[in-house]
Amino acid sequence: MGASFSQPFPSLDKCTKGGENDRISYATSAMQGRAETMTDAVSILLRAAVPDLDDLTSFFGVYDGHGGASVALFCAKQLHIELRNHQDYQANLPDAMRSVFFRMDELLELSDEWKESLRPATSNNLMQSLRALCCVPKIKETDPYVPPQETGSTACVAVIRGHQIIVGNVGDSRCVASRNGQAIVLSANHKPLNQTERNRIQAAGGQVLRDPTAEGKRAGVPGINGRLTVSRAIGDFAYKHKSGLTREQQMVTCEPSVRSLDITHDVEFLIVATDAIWDTMMTSQGVVDLVCHYIRNGVNDRAICEQLCQRSLKSLDNSTVILVRFNPLSRLPPPLPKNVPLGALLEEDEELEGGEMALLLG
Numbered sequence: 001m002g003a004s005f006s007q008p009f010p011s012l013d014k015c016t017k018g019g020e021n022d023r024i025s026y027a028t029s030a031m032q033g034r035a036e037t038m039t040d041a042v043s044i045l046l047r048a049a050v051p052d053l054d055d056l057t058s059f060f061g062v063y064d065g066h067g068g069a070s071v072a073l074f075c076a077k078q079l080h081i082e083l084r085n086h087q088d089y090q091a092n093l094p095d096a097m098r099s100v101f102f103r104m105d106e107l108l109e110l111s112d113e114w115k116e117s118l119r120p121a122t123s124n125n126l127m128q129s130l131r132a133l134c135c136v137p138k139i140k141e142t143d144p145y146v147p148p149q150e151t152g153s154t155a156c157v158a159v160i161r162g163h164q165i166i167v168g169n170v171g172d173s174r175c176v177a178s179r180n181g182q183a184i185v186l187s188a189n190h191k192p193l194n195q196t197e198r199n200r201i202q203a204a205g206g207q208v209l210r211d212p213t214a215e216g217k218r219a220g221v222p223g224i225n226g227r228l229t230v231s232r233a234i235g236d237f238a239y240k241h242k243s244g245l246t247r248e249q250q251m252v253t254c255e256p257s258v259r260s261l262d263i264t265h266d267v268e269f270l271i272v273a274t275d276a277i278w279d280t281m282m283t284s285q286g287v288v289d290l291v292c293h294y295i296r297n298g299v300n301d302r303a304i305c306e307q308l309c310q311r312s313l314k315s316l317d318n319s320t321v322i323l324v325r326f327n328p329l330s331r332l333p334p335p336l337p338k339n340v341p342l343g344a345l346l347e348e349d350e351e352l353e354g355g356e357m358a359l360l361l362g
Contacts, residue, residue: 010035011033014306017302018301018302019046022329023326024160024326027305028044029321031319035318037069040065040069041062041069042061043079058159060324062322063173064318071151071152072153074108074117078104078107079155082100082107083096083100093166094168097256104234105240108237112145148236153235154173154274154275155234160324167187167261169187170253172229172278178271178288181268181289182285187259188259192208200249200251201224201231206251209225225239239252240252263326263331264331265333273319273322274321276315279312280313280314280315290311
């Protein structure tokens, strides 16, 4: 599933979906909100739990476009495909993820074929087709190809394989897990004011400035040369042209932060969302607390995602959120109590059937 939508401005309409297998369940919702257009995109692949490693892998990605929706839409359409096709996909998923973020920039630089891939197939819904077409940049056939200069996208993707979560991100979309109600941040917030990011920007000849002419969401926000408010992104080639520098050393890089987490018995859920969700709630823990509150009160997952989008309305930005819940099969079993002989556990649980015993003992 890869999707983005746009409605008349402003729009509180939400595009909400969900699904499950015997290992995980998910819900997702997206809202255009007070922004003039929808530039977020989402991609979800839910695999069945069968005894093949590839089919035990699920993919969740959110992409927050800036300067237009086209790069975010391309990421939602293509990044997971490039990941699955990478030579290290099975043996070394973190390395594959690092490489694939750079691969997306390579495809954007290569030619305008990526734009053609975004053009919709024939649709019975004329308005949907027209909106999708409006997201695709128009070029003259005689013009030499120029990659997107100030159009780009954040990317935050979470891959769940077996009992592990692997997360890669560029930009300020975020992935957070909840372990016993405590927020575990699995992504980095790539902003120009971060000292490490600022050092790279300045070394590449850029400056971190506030744009006095900026309005709305960007008003008073520090940006690279007063413009771009994230320091890592896919696309945005106007900030990646300094000769003599590697791709990692440019003012803006698409080098992802990659982190992982074991899905232990006490990991309850995962949230992947664009910055509007986090900016409104202020902290990762604040979002986790709110989701825990909704769960305790019996609110279903789709409604939780819609509530998170609704609460982000004051951000003046699009909002997209994915909530993933972990079923017992996806979690590692709890550790055995310390200093308790195994025989004592067997005696206590001897009335259990063999299948239940195997589960308890891991």
